[in-house]
Amino acid sequence: GNGSWLWWVTMTFRHFLPSLCCILTFFDLKAYSSTISSRSRLGLINRLGKLRLRSNPRTRVYSAPLTDLPDKSVEDADFCGKEGTVLTRPKLSKENMDEIFGGENDRKKKYHVHTFGCQMNLADSERMAGVLESIGYECTTEAKDADLLIYNTCSIREKAENKVYSALGSQAKRKRQHMGDLKIVVAGCVAQQEGEELLRRVPEVDIVMGPQHANRIDQLLEKNRDGEQVCATDHIHIEEDITVPRRDSDIMAWVNIIYGCNEKCTYCVVPNVRGQEQSRLPDNIKNEMKMVADLGYKEVTLLGQNIDAYGRDLPGLASDHSGRRAVTFTDLLKHVHEVDGIERIRFATSHPRYFTHRLIKTCSELPKICEFFHIPFQSGDNDILREMRRGYTHQRYRSIIDNIRYHMPDASISGDAIVGFPGETEEQFERTLQLVREIGFDRVNTAAYSPRPNTPAAEWENQVADIIKSDRLNRLNRVVNEVAEERAQRFAGRELEVLVEGVNPRDPTQAFGRSRHNKLVYFNGDGEALKGKLVTVKVDEVRAYTLFGSMKDVVS
Secondary structure, three states: OOOOHHHHHHHHHHHHHHHHHHHHHHOOHHHHHHHOOHHHHHHHHHHHHHHOOOOOOOOOOOOOOOOOOOOOOOOOOOOOOOOOEEOOOOOOOHHHHHHHHOOOOOOOOEEEEEEOOOHHHHHHHHHHHHHHHHOOOEEOOOHHHOOEEEEEEOOOOHHHHHHHHHHHHHHHHHHHHOOOOOEEEEEEHHHHHHOHHHHHHOOOOOEEEOHHHHHHHHHHHHHOOOOOOEEEOOOOOOOOOOOOOOOOOOOEEEEEEEEOOOOOOOOOOHHHHHOOOEEOOHHHHHHHHHHHHHOOOOEEEEEEOOHHHOOOOOOOEOOOOOOOEOOOHHHHHHHHOOOOOOOEEEEEOOOHHHOOHHHHHHHHHOOOEOOEEEOOOEOOOHHHHHHHOOOOOHHHHHHHHHHHHHHOOOOEEEEEEEEOOOOOOHHHHHHHHHHHHHHOOOEEEEEEOOOOOOOHHHHOOOOOOHHHHHHHHHHHHHHHHHHHHHHHHHHOOOEEEEEEEEEOOOOOOEEEEEEOOOOEEEEEOOHHHHOOOEEEEEEEEEOOOEEEEEEEEEOO
């Protein structure tokens, strides 16, 4: 009965466990594990997760920010940072304004672009900026000063979505207070995903446009001239740009080579929002690289959602009867390599399914290709990879890295990993830790699984509890940082070629730049005078993600 001692013990324990769970969330479960066996620890965490903390499909878990990492740069879906990045431009001179715009009427129109997400989004923002400046707008970094506000959005992470809606709320209020003085555009992946629902949710928005419409923003603004809301989310063939993108950097340029994605990963929203693969023609890509070289750029990063799948949609087969397409990514690299003025070529992001021995060998033979490869692996367990529909095994991934290090022993390798994918067990997670240790990554971009709209995995019932995701993410980050610190030691005492990007914002006596291995390098020097130059730096101090040294000479 209710008076029995067993009933009281049972009820007390049931109510005590959720409180214990909250306490353990604030304390490090890894440290706690030293007092209990791994099997007992796993059982405790699983029971805690099942009681009151079942996974909420709308909840995104993030790791605590890494400390002592002054660079904070990443090559993943958070490329623009958790808060996004605001597009900046040098002010045009009066002579340039008169030459470009001719008249006085549109001279004072200002646009503001706030970008969330990956390099692809940043490149799309540059394309929109090029179109806008061709029709009379100038850039402002202050949203309050803008006549045209553009939020270029990302839907890979739920938190990025929330940031956009938060910003829209304040700007919608401003628009209501100043009727007719402000146009609001939501572009990118959230726009493509939400479509007309976003217009209903925030009626102050004027235009919702998917990423495939980036170079048509002038036409969409014309449609909106009379106040009619515009929703441009239909999948179209992306026309070759006729406008010049306004680059966010005057040292390094993004060049898109393939749009969209044909993969069907069960966790990923990208195919739904960016459409099917569309490869640009090789000569168009080469011509854009020539153009940026003429403008003084030294480095180009070729961009694509799955860049090594380039050419699959282009016509024809190779003449050597190999069965390959007539133009592959390997062929494209050979085609653009000799563009005069471009000193370095990088590319992102690669998919293990298409990363071939032929591509690796070609990269080792072309001197402008940087010794850096970003190849997401997502998990070290084959069953999880199969559930993700990634199309490869961890053995296949390991063979790719072995091949790279055979041909390019000094190459830096970065990857992406997801923890807490639906159904992931402790043993499966341990295989991811094992892969990170054994591969020896220079960087891994980590994330807890976040259910996204219209993806198969979001509907599965075997979601992993948030407390388990958080614990695994913290444990993985510790291993990633340890491995990165160990890998970085190979640069101690070496002389590296560095492309100078400017003045260290934290120390004006220092310049900073990036090595061919994609390592940020800081050294004493005049960053403004050296900007855009290739210099040699001797590495005196090594950290996991940053190098410090002294400049030896200027290469070019």
